[in-house]
Amino acid sequence: MSIVTSWRPRRGRNVELLLLIFAVAIVVLAYVSVEGATHGTIPANLATMAGGLLSIAVAFHLVLRFTASYADPLLLPIATLLNGLGLVMIHRLDIAEGRSITGGMALRQLTWSALAVGIAIACLLWLRDHRTLRKYTFLAGASGVALLLLPLLPFVGREVNGARIWIGIGPFTFQPGEIAKIALAVFFAGYLVRTRDVLSIAGPKFLGMQLPRGRDLGPILVMWLLSLAVLFFQKDLGSALLFFGLFVAMLYVATERIGWITIGLLLAGGGAVIAWMLFGHVQTRVLLWLHTWTPEALAASDQLAKGLMGMAAGGLFGTGLGRGRPDITYFAESDFIVSSFGEELGMTGLFAILMLYILLVERGLRIAIGVRDGFGKLLAAGLAFSVALQVFVVVGGVTRVIPLTGLTMPFLSSGGSSLLANWTLVALLLRISDQARQPLTDMAATGPIPTVGARR
Amino acid sequence: MSELTLTVLRFSLLILLWLFVFSLAAVLRGDLFGTRVVNRVSASGGGRPAPTPRDRRTPALDNLVVTSGPLAGTRIPLGSTDILIGRNPGCHLVLDDDFSSGQHARIFPAANGWGVEDLGSTNGTFVNGQRIDEAVQFEPGSQVRVGRTTIELQK
Numbered sequence: 001m002s003i004v005t006s007w008r009p010r011r012g013r014n015v016e017l018l019l020l021i022f023a024v025a026i027v028v029l030a031y032v033s034v035e036g037a038t039h040g041t042i043p044a045n046l047a048t049m050a051g052g053l054l055s056i057a058v059a060f061h062l063v064l065r066f067t068a069s070y071a072d073p074l075l076l077p078i079a080t081l082l083n084g085l086g087l088v089m090i091h092r093l094d095i096a097e098g099r100s101i102t103g104g105m106a107l108r109q110l111t112w113s114a115l116a117v118g119i120a121i122a123c124l125l126w127l128r129d130h131r132t133l134r135k136y137t138f139l140a141g142a143s144g145v146a147l148l149l150l151p152l153l154p155f156v157g158r159e160v161n162g163a164r165i166w167i168g169i170g171p172f173t174f175q176p177g178e179i180a181k182i183a184l185a186v187f188f189a190g191y192l193v194r195t196r197d198v199l200s201i202a203g204p205k206f207l208g209m210q211l212p213r214g215r216d217l218g219p220i221l222v223m224w225l226l227s228l229a230v231l232f233f234q235k236d237l238g239s240a241l242l243f244f245g246l247f248v249a250m251l252y253v254a255t256e257r258i259g260w261i262t263i264g265l266l267l268a269g270g271g272a273v274i275a276w277m278l279f280g281h282v283q284t285r286v287l288l289w290l291h292t293w294t295p296e297a298l299a300a301s302d303q304l305a306k307g308l309m310g311m312a313a314g315g316l317f318g319t320g321l322g323r324g325r326p327d328i329t330y331f332a333e334s335d336f337i338v339s340s341f342g343e344e345l346g347m348t349g350l351f352a353i354l355m356l357y358i359l360l361v362e363r364g365l366r367i368a369i370g371v372r373d374g375f376g377k378l379l380a381a382g383l384a385f386s387v388a389l390q391v392f393v394v395v396g397g398v399t400r401v402i403p404l405t406g407l408t409m410p411f412l413s414s415g416g417s418s419l420l421a422n423w424t425l426v427a428l429l430l431r432i433s434d435q436a437r438q439p440l441t442d443m444a445a446t447g448p449i450p451t452v453g454a455r456r
Numbered sequence: 457m458s459e460l461t462l463t464v465l466r467f468s469l470l471i472l473l474w475l476f477v478f479s480l481a482a483v484l485r486g487d488l489f490g491t492r493v494v495n496r497v498s499a500s501g502g503g504r505p506a507p508t509p510r511d512r513r514t515p516a517l518d519n520l521v522v523t524s525g526p527l528a529g530t531r532i533p534l535g536s537t538d539i540l541i542g543r544n545p546g547c548h549l550v551l552d553d554d555f556s557s558g559q560h561a562r563i564f565p566a567a568n569g570w571g572v573e574d575l576g577s578t579n580g581t582f583v584n585g586q587r588i589d590e591a592v593q594f595e596p597g598s599q600v601r602v603g604r605t606t607i608e609l610q611k
Binding site: 012015019022023025026029030032033036037040041073074077078081131317318320321323345346348349352353355356359362372373374375376 | 457461462463465466467468469470472473474476477479480481483484545546550
């Protein structure tokens with residue numbers, strides 16, 4: 001873990017404002033194209049929509065100006081653009097399905113976006129120093145596991161499309177696994193910063209690779225069993241992969257031992273084979289992945305095939321927003337929103353979206369490099385990696401690189417819990433980046449560091 | 457809307473998306489140029505890295521330089537504020553050293569130059585080999601030892 005610092009710390013708040021206006025302009029253009037292609041007119045409520053989106057973004061920007069003025073200037077524009085593009089695509093699918101604007105999913109998504117941004121702002125205002133979270137390490141771990149297991153309880157747990165990952169109280173449904181992702185990242189960071197000295201003690205050497213000692217394998221085995229339990233009881237392949245991958249990645253960042261990655265990959269591979277042999281739903285997923293176009297697979301589900309056909313129809317430059325048929329695929333607005341974008345924006349547009357995710361993750365890892373305390377490093381790296389892994393699992397599933405699993409695409413997919421979790425994740429990264437980019441003299445002046453005599 | 461307008465909209469959206477990506481990349485440029493990367497693996501056999509503060513280009517009067525220990529080579533420009541040394545992640549110079557305390561010592565601006573003070577550490581702070589129990593003057597050239605780390609003031 002090297003430390004990288006800039007010579008001249010720049011706040012970058014003005015750059016951020018410019019990029020925000022740019023991002024909102026792109027969303028407005030996308031909205032105009034959808035309406036132009038489907039209704040043939042420029043939407044009457046354009047000014048209201050653009051103004052609404054811009055004011056949400058500018059509100060967040062102003063909060064940053066006053067409470068985290070050194071925060072990274074790229075995170076907010078990227079998140080705003082992705083969220084806005086997701087909104088436009090969901091609105092476009094509403095039109096295709098014949099849902100009105102008031103009864104459609106786009107309005108619900110917009111409400112959730114506003115709520116999620118509100119919670120992210122509250123999070124920034126409440127959390128003035130990310131090191132405070134370290135005090136709640138074990139509370140975060142316990143609540144993370146509790147959130148994961150919540151859908152298994154009777155009465156509140158709901159099973160939707162074969163996966164028991166939802167809770168519902170009355171008409172409100174929520175996917176607690178998304179929030180569990182953040183809680184577990186906090187727990188792993190706090191736990192690993194304490195134990196990394198022990199976990200990085202060298203054990204036997206194998207094929208020129210330093211393996212950890214056998215007695216230190218406990219934590220990784222516990223995580224492995226927990227992931228298998230998620231897979232077994234909730235039938236949720238994606239979450240299991242996400243949590244285990246997150247733990248292994250953070251373990252590697254904490255100890256700098258490649259041996260842990262090897263062990264993690266072996267365990268994940270072993271777990272995948274066991275799951276494939278034992279569970280029918282995993283066998284179906286593998287069949288759909290390897291033999292998508294066979295009659296048996298198409299009889300089981302033609303969702304993946306339809307998504308692929310959609311992307312093929314999009315070609316290099318796409319059909320144009322509002323001019324394709326992404327609504328033919330089921331769950332085109334959530335699990336398959338990537339193929340919806342692939343169809344209407346083409347490979348060129350889809351790659352631009354993937355670049356946005358790459359930049360988001362890059363900023364997160366850059367924050368981890370710049371921040372001065374071990375806990376912040378691990379937390380930022382873990383949060384960034386969780387986004388990267390989630391994007392890989394979703395895009396890999398839709399493009400047949402790996403079996404399809406039910407995770408949401410951060411910011412794009414329709415779904416309140418996903419938006420809530422990802423905006424909070426961005427708020428945490430912004431808070432850590434404020435610490436990372438702040439010059440030492442300012443830190444002493446604002447005083448997070450106690451001076452004389454104060455002993456721990 | 458005419459077919460032409462729609463086609464123009466379609467391509468301008470793609471162009472703007474990529475322009476956005478490139479403007480983000482332009483902002484990122486600051487990461488590549490004008491930064492300084494210090495590899496943490498020291499000559500003393502690659503101790504496990506820990507976070508430390510690095511130097512900033514401030515109008516520095518003096519520099520605090522780590523001359524031996526796992527962080528050898530670290531240089532902190534002194535401003536007008538105190539510098540805390542210890543294992544606590546909140547310190548300015550965060551030591552990854554079992555022989556140092558959470559908040560071990562403090563370097564502070566004194567009447568003429570800089571002073572050094574032990575913050576009640578377990579293993580003590582040594583100035584030129586002498587254990588100190590009160591604040592003393594930190595002369596340029598004298599060596600302050602905290603755990604396995606030695607620091608000096610340099611111009």
